[in-house]
Amino acid sequence: KQLPPFKSRNSPPLVFHVFPFIGSTISYGMDPYKFMFDNRSKYGDVFTFILLGRRMTVALGPKGNDLILNGKLSQVSAEEAYTHLTTPVFGKDVVYDVPNSVLMEQKKFVKFGLSAENLRMYVDMIADETLKFLNRDNAFSAYQNKDPNGGDFHCFQTMSEITILTASRTLQGKEVRDGLDKSFADMYHDLDGGFTPLNFMFPNLPLPSYKRRDIAQQKMSDFYGDIVRRRRAEGSVDYDMIASLMECKYKDGRALNDREIAHIMIALLMAGQHTSSATSSWALFHLGDKPDVVEALYQEQVEKFGREDGTLNPLTLEEMRECPILNSVIKETLRLHPPIHSIMRKVISDIPVPQSLSAPSEKDSYVIPQGNFVIACPGVSAVDPLIWNDAQEFAPSRWTTQSQEQELAEKDDKGETVDYGFGAISKGTSSPYQPFGAGRHRCIGEQFAYLQLSTIIATFIREMTLETKGGVPPQDYTSMIVLPQPGSRLHYKRRT
Ligand code: HEM
Numbered sequence: 399k400q401l402p403p404f405k406s407r408n409s410p411p412l413v414f415h416v417f418p419f420i421g422s423t424i425s426y427g428m429d430p431y432k433f434m435f436d437n438r439s440k441y442g443d444v445f446t447f448i449l450l451g452r453r454m455t456v457a458l459g460p461k462g463n464d465l466i467l468n469g470k471l472s473q474v475s476a477e478e479a480y481t482h483l484t485t486p487v488f489g490k491d492v493v494y495d496v497p498n499s500v501l502m503e504q505k506k507f508v509k510f511g512l513s514a515e516n517l518r519m520y521v522d523m524i525a526d527e528t529l530k531f532l533n534r535d536n537a538f539s540a541y542q543n544k545d546p547n548g549g550d551f552h553c554f555q556t557m558s559e560i561t562i563l564t565a566s567r568t569l570q571g572k573e574v575r576d577g578l579d580k581s582f583a584d585m586y587h588d589l590d591g592g593f594t595p596l597n598f599m600f601p602n603l604p605l606p607s608y609k610r611r612d613i614a615q616q617k618m619s620d621f622y623g624d625i626v627r628r629r630r631a632e633g634s635v636d637y638d639m640i641a642s643l644m645e646c647k648y649k650d651g652r653a654l655n656d657r658e659i660a661h662i663m664i665a666l667l668m669a670g671q672h673t674s675s676a677t678s679s680w681a682l683f684h685l686g687d688k689p690d691v692v693e694a695l696y697q698e699q700v701e702k703f704g705r706e707d708g709t710l711n712p713l714t715l716e717e718m719r720e721c722p723i724l725n726s727v728i729k730e731t732l733r734l735h736p737p738i739h740s741i742m743r744k745v746i747s748d749i750p751v752p753q754s755l756s757a758p759s760e761k762d763s764y765v766i767p768q769g770n771f772v773i774a775c776p777g778v779s780a781v782d783p784l785i786w787n788d789a790q791e792f793a794p795s796r797w798t799t800q801s802q803e804q805e806l807a808e809k810d811d812k813g814e815t816v817d818y819g820f821g822a823i824s825k826g827t828s829s830p831y832q833p834f835g836a837g838r839h840r841c842i843g844e845q846f847a848y849l850q851l852s853t854i855i856a857t858f859i860r861e862m863t864l865e866t867k868g869g870v871p872p873q874d875y876t877s878m879i880v881l882p883q884p885g886s887r888l889h890y891k892r893r894t
Pocket of ligand 1: 476501505673674677738832833835836842843844846
């Protein structure tokens with residue numbers, strides 16, 4: 399592919415590389431965080447590198463996050479950066495296959511389906527699916543047999559299964575949950591095989607996995623489409639996302655059609671699955687490494703939910719929101735392991751970089767040229783030793799001490815809010831902590847993810863203690879999401 403025209407004057411510095419097309423692909427791909435920190439020390443917060451022939455400009459730190467995530471629609475485009483990856487997987491007419499104004503409306507529809515009323519109902523269902531899994535999966539036979547020696551499990555694989563079971567029982571609806579035991583699991587597997595960095599870099603390769611992706615997309619689209627048609631015909635009353643989307647209308651009065659509903663459901667499935675299962679895996683690994691935090695979490699459960707007879711009351715949404723240790727474990731996990739390390743946009747018109755980010759004087763400051771891509775990397779500011787004490791340390795207690803919250807609030811954009819159409823959100827796009835992104839493309843699944851993660855983690859902690867063998871595994875960057883190194887296991891013992 400032809401490189402876009404390169405304007406040397408005022409362009410951000412280019413990372414040194416030997417091979418023109420390959421550029422920095424290998425060092426960025428192997429460890430993007432090391433790559434970012436190493437190059438920040440050489441070039442400053444804004445620099446450009448070559449990724450398989452594309453010019454990628456990085457803007458680091460809270461101000462860099464703000465520049466990109468709060469970028470003007472006339473300057474940056476998410477759809478131009480992502481559509482070749484997402485449209486073959488999600489399907490037509492949704493998310494990045496439509497103009498941004500339509501995506502904003504679609505996000506608003508999804509928000510309706512995530513009402514507090516629905517979320518409240520989901521807690522029991524998630525706890526129930528998690529317990530059923532522990533009582534049937536082979537890896538948990540020592541738990542089932544009350545073996546005092548305990549056993550071990552492949553953490554990410556287990557969390558992936560529990561995440562899809564719990565998301566389908568709640569958001570996705572009973573038909574998907576039933577389908578998981580049948581054909582849905584295979585379709586999901588093939589579709590997921592088309593959502594990889596290879597697909598991102600090379601949209602059309604004559605490989606079997608691309609073909610399987612396309613067949614699975616068609617089948618899955620039909621599967622959801624059939625659910626919508628059946629429900630319409632039967633007039634059934636449900637409390638999941640499909641039911642909510644069936645009620646939604648665009649501003650011009652048009653209702654979502656069956657295909658759009660089907661494709662939004664696929665997008666939500668893909669958006670939530672690996673992000674949540676990676677996060678719960680990292681949380682359990684860190685807990686396995688910190689027995690004192692596991693005990694503090696357990697004591698919190700006893701204090702909040704304990705009954706006089708020594709058993710625990712069922713989890714509820716409101717009470718879990720008032721569990722500071724549980725919430726800070728999730729917050730801290732997402733600080734150290736935000737699942738998405740690079741958030742990308744395509745530059746559609748030149749972006750002047752503010753002086754504070756680039757150069758001492760106005761005349762030396764940079765312009766990021768049209769045709770480049772830009773990358774925000776909130777995971778860098780989230781572990782920047784200039785911002786955080788003991789930045790690499792898993793310390794949930796940092797979130798329960800007043801000073802950290804205050805410090806962050808001061809670094810944030812004075813708490814201003816803005817409404818992109820799907821509800822007012824904090825305009826604090828220059829915060830150093832943004833695991834859910836910021837601005838118009840900010841995540842709308844945060845509340846559901848917190849609910850799902852809190853319920854799964856609390857259920858594990860109520861049932862068992864955890865122990866890592868050899869510490870927390872290293873991060874693996876070979877898929878779209880930052881995962882624990884493949885094969886990493888955790889040891890558990892059932893509580894007596
Ligand atoms: C967007 C993270 C779970 C749905 C995003 C973005 C991030 C993110 C960083 C911004 C992407 C960008 O700016 O390009 C996470 C994390 C999750 C999570 C860390 C869990 C721990 C979920 C779940 C859902 C979801 C469970 C659905 C129920 C979405 C949607 C967008 C989004 C619809 C909007 C995309 C856009 O506007 O371009 N998420 N997410 N996410 N996420 Fe999540």
